[in-house]
Amino acid sequence: MKFAGGSAAQSVTLQCFDELFGIEHLPVHQKFLNEMRKYMLPSHRQFLDYVRSESQLRSYVKNEANASVCDLYHACLEALANFRSYHIQIVTRYITMVAKSTSSERSQSIAEKGTGGTGYMQFLKAVRDSTRDNNNE
Secondary structure (H helix, E strand, C coil): CCCCCCCHHHCHHHHHHHHHHCCCCCHHHHHHHHHHHHHCCHHHHHHHHHHHHHCCHHHHHHHCCCHHHHHHHHHHHHHHHHHHHHHHHHHHHHHHHHHHHCCCHHHHHHHHHCCCCCCHHHHHHHHHHHHHHHHCC
16 A cells, blocks of 8 residues: 655645636646545545535636626736745755755655655646646636
């Protein structure tokens, strides 16, 4: 049996923002995010499913909202993308740099794959970029 280590993708908060704002990630990245939901409490997974099925925010903003609501929506997406950029900086500082400064095999593995077991830097940048891409639609 294989388990992923700790990952911000296991946070109900970040995934809730994606569901609420209707952010669409590439299928390979969404698959990883969905896998991380297995580490959440069942009630948290149910909550995310509910938000996904009920949120009409994105379609409202695209089809019916006035300019000020659209501006607020886009500001929220930009803030989320900025948060994800900051998260990349934190990961670089506290995982990548620390892991590379030690010589153990485990540390090198973390430097390459991260605590969640993915090629994390590519993943984090892709999730941030898809947040920005959704903001430009």
